[in-house]
Amino acid sequence: MKLKYAIGVDLGGTKIKLGIVTSEGRIVKKDSIPTLANEGVDKSISQIKKGISNLLKGNKNLISGIGIGSPGVVSLKKGTVENPPNLPGWGKVHLGRIISKEFSLPTFVENDANAAAIGELIYGKGKKLNSFIMITLGTGVGGGIIYDKKLFRGDLGGAGEIGHLTIDINGPKCNCGSRGCIEAYVGNNYFIANVKKKLESVKESKIFELIDNNLENLSPKTIHDASLLNDEFSIKMIEEMGQNLGFGLASIVNVLDITNVIIGGGVSGFGKILFDSTKNSIKSRVLTPLKSRVNVYPANLKNNAGVKGASSLVFYS
Amino acid sequence: MKLKYAIGVDLGGTKIKLGIVTSEGRIVKKDSIPTLANEGVDKSISQIKKGISNLLKGNKNLISGIGIGSPGVVSLKKGTVENPPNLPGWGKVHLGRIISKEFSLPTFVENDANAAAIGELIYGKGKKLNSFIMITLGTGVGGGIIYDKKLFRGDLGGAGEIGHLTIDINGPKCNCGSRGCIEAYVGNNYFIANVKKKLESVKESKIFELIDNNLENLSPKTIHDASLLNDEFSIKMIEEMGQNLGFGLASIVNVLDITNVIIGGGVSGFGKILFDSTKNSIKSRVLTPLKSRVNVYPANLKNNAGVKGASSLVFYS
Structure with missing residues (x-):
């Protein structure tokens, strides 16, 4: 079979990742460009166009189409994106039409986390699973549900917003307007803010050395690095993240x-500490008949899951 | 088309409801018998047999089969019931095989709330809906998910346990072993216990007259009756129930x-106060693009949804 090529676009709150991907899921060229979300919807769209144009410079492969993974509720049929939580001011955007017109290529838009789940299903850990819940940790916390080898999209393609499962109705305020959503605990910004606050009353942590005593330098990476040095506080913080994640996932495991x-997603690099605590937390909460079946796996596609998943939309349609 | 007949069995924590139901969803004969769950699994199974035998006495219609709606995780293929939360000591029971053998009739077992959802899909409010979340309020709080006119069963048929969505990880202890499940707020026993406790510090409520000043007489019905007399406290209690229900449902609306x-279920008789507060609560919590699409309907089949749904399993297989 002749190799085909597609462009995958992973539209994030802070940057747009792009790649030319083979029908076997290998990235042959990749790039990234800032989203500039604060400069408004038109600016971000022109950034997407610019990113694709850059990618196509010097390309000699025949491109079958463009797949875009976008935050927010996406209509697959219409190619529209509605009110993505981390892209303020977007409202309803006909992203598929705009990009398709610009490049004269068939363009498919899907929720970014759904796209990541499809990528995992085709090329990654999901190849051997009949059904799974994919959760992508980042600035936002997205999700995708694969049931019986197919993406569960719900009525209008908005299914999978696992980041907006509530674990505590009186919990911290979430970007989406609600309270106590998983995202308000484990989304990058919320997590870092929480660790920063707790560090104020912690005297001994290896983090301080890693960030040169400047809390502005705190990142998921420094917390991870400290945990690898057996820093008790950092390990506890990662465990707490897994626990909160597990509390929310338990609800959805019960229901589905x-x-x-x-x-x-990036934070999944926290590794064994995160996966073990997530699994234990889910098991501590789900109904008895489900406990022994609970499994938590790291994604195979790591940071490229978004781009690869987006590209797979082209081969899938 | 010649009318067919099936037996529907709705196995509850306190009583077993049974009926002979036509393929058009009309009950031609019905009965009920206590579950006697406290006397163990064998006793409850013999109660089911006794109930069916009673129902068949004098029956002249040709029965196509038996459908059973049971609490807990049910395997449709094997006809097994596992650890139903409100039937202590059940473990794993081959209910389908036992009943089929006893009556020499094809027997189909399904989660009771899933069966209620199927009944609603075929005969009730769900006839005109493509997808819906069914929630059944009773001693336990069950659920069933209909997606694209089909029951969503999950990997082993356990899907739909909406009663065990957590709304507050530090909330009240639930029968299932977890904390803050919807059921621990709106399940009959939990709800009554909560209202009873609050009544201790309430001086003026029309409830007191309706229960002859004896808290032992408190029931969902007396709370409903008081609300119809514009009793402020009772209305507040029902609104609070709807609010908690909505908090949990919002999570699942976001995800699905x-x-x-x-x-x-019985408590859905609380009527407009309950439905309005549930709807408002869901809308206050779901992601922006979903808000305008949220609808909350009362079930059409009322208390017979379980028996009718169970019977429809026979016509469906």
């Missing part, structure tokens, strides 16, 4: 009777 | 992008 969970 | 909710 899907017991395989795949965690992707 | 299914925005139609049907509420059935």
Whole structure:
């Protein structure tokens, strides 16, 4: 079979990742460009166009189409994106039409986390699973549900917003307007803010050395690095993240009777500490008949899951 | 088309409801018998047999099969019931095989709330809906998810346990072993216990007259009756129930992008106060693009949804 090529666009709150991907899921060229979300919707769209144009410079492969993974509720049929929580001011945007017109290529838009789940299903850990819940940790916390080898999209394609499962109705305020959503605990900004606050009353942590005593330097990476040095506080923080994640996932495991969970996104690099605590937390909360079936896996595609998943939309349609 | 007949068995924590139901969903004969759950699994099974035998006495219609709606995780293929939360000591029971052997009739077992959802899909409010979340309020709080006119069962048929969505990880202890599940707020026993406790510090409520000043007489019905007399406290209690229900449902609406909710079970008789507060609570919590699509309907089949749903399993297989 002749290799085909597609462009995958992973539209994030802070940057747009792009790649030319083969029909076997290999990235042959990649790039990234800032989203400039604060400069408004038109600016971000022109950034997407610019990113694709850059990618196509010097390209000699025949491109079958463009796949875009976008935050927010996406209509697959219309290619529209509605009110993505981390892209303020977007309202309803006909992203598919705009990009398709610009490049004269078939363009498919899907929720970014759904796209990541499809990528994992085709090329990654999900290849061997019949059903799984994919959760992608980042600035936002997205999700995608694969049931019986197919993406569960719900009525208008908005399914999978696992980041907006509430674990405590009186919990911290979330970007989406609600309270106590998983995202308000484990989304990058919320997590870092929480660790920063707790560090104020912690005297001994290896983090301080790693950040040169400047809390502005605190990042998921420094917390991870400290945990690898057996820093008790950092390990506790990562465990707490897994625990909160597990509390929310337990609800959805109970409701869907899907017991395989795949965690992707940058923070999933926290590794064994995060996966173990997430798994234990889910098991401590789900109904008895489900407990023994609970599994938590790291995503295979790591940071490229978004780009690869987006590209797979082209080969899938 | 010649009318067919099936037996529907709705196995509850306190009583077993049974009926002979036509393929058009009309009950031609019905009965009920106590579950005697405290006397153990064998006793409850013999109660089911006794109930069916009673129902068949004098029956002249040709029965196509038996459908059983049971609490807990049910395997449709094997006809097994596992650890139903309100039937202590059950473990794993081959209910389908036992009943089929006893009556020499094909027997189909399904989670009781899933069966209620199927009944609603075939005969009730769900006839006109493509997808909906069914929640059944009773001693336990069950659920069933209909997506694209089909029951969503999950990996082993356990999907739909909406009663065990957590709304507050530090909330009240639930029968299932977890904390802050919807059921621990709106399940009959939890709800009554909560109202009873609050009544201790309430001086003026029309409830006192309705229960002859004896808190032992407190029931969902007396609370409903008081609300119809404009009793402020009772109205507040029902609103609070709807609010808690809505908090949990909002999580699942976000995750599934299914925005139609049907509420059935005894307590759904609380009527407009309950439905309005549930709807408002869901809308206050779901992601912006979903808000305008949220609808909450009362079940059409009322208390017979369980028996009718169970019977429809026979016509469906």
